[in-house]
Amino acid sequence: MVPNPDSPASPPGGGRALGPMHLVQSFVNTLSADADLLRTREEAAAWLRTAALLPAEAGLSNSEHAALLRLRESIRDVLAAHVDGREDAAAAARLTRALAEGRLVVTVDPASTVRLASAARASYPGLVAAVAIAIAGSAASGTWLRLKCCPAPDCGQAFYDSAEAGRCSRHGA
Numbered sequence: 001m002v003p004n005p006d007s008p009a010s011p012p013g014g015g016r017a018l019g020p021m022h023l024v025q026s027f028v029n030t031l032s033a034d035a036d037l038l039r040t041r042e043e044a045a046a047w048l049r050t051a052a053l054l055p056a057e058a059g060l061s062n063s064e065h066a067a068l069l070r071l072r073e074s075i076r077d078v079l080a081a082h083v084d085g086r087e088d089a090a091a092a093a094r095l096t097r098a099l100a101e102g103r104l105v106v107t108v109d110p111a112s113t114v115r116l117a118s119a120a121r122a123s124y125p126g127l128v129a130a131v132a133i134a135i136a137g138s139a140a141s142g143t144w145l146r147l148k149c150c151p152a153p154d155c156g157q158a159f160y161d162s163a164e165a166g167r168c169s170r171h172g173a
Helices: 020-028 041-050 062-082 089-100 123-141
Strands: 104-107 114-118 147-149 158-160
Touching: 020 062, 020 123, 020 147, 020 158, 041 062, 041 089, 041 114, 062 147, 089 158, 104 123, 114 123
Parallel strands: none
Antiparallel strands: 104 114, 147 158
């Protein structure tokens, strides 16, 4: 399943990230001061289907839903550390643990094209793998550290900090 970065499931918030980071930004921004688009298993599954991260026939178990919320929170914690360039070992460890559920492997096709893919056959590890691949792609392109969470009170929206302003477009200087 290929995620749709231009999906209508992408809530607004700050500078819009491009490429693989847009998926991560959209996922993080499912939580705002006004709403949580992943609040219930059913709402989460609907958002994930719209974002092309979950097949139409698939749902989420209670444990998968809880893990999905932990994944989002761990990404938010890492993006919050990006704002002031600090290292947060605990947040990095939580994100590493959450992304491990994607069970990534390196695949090589007959044309010698190398890709990351999920070794899992289940839907949840596949969607975690898509997020992990998006993060890895962003890191490889050197743009991962530009994705941040706005530090303004009652905001926390993920944004692409192209101007190094440190705040989303709503709270910029």
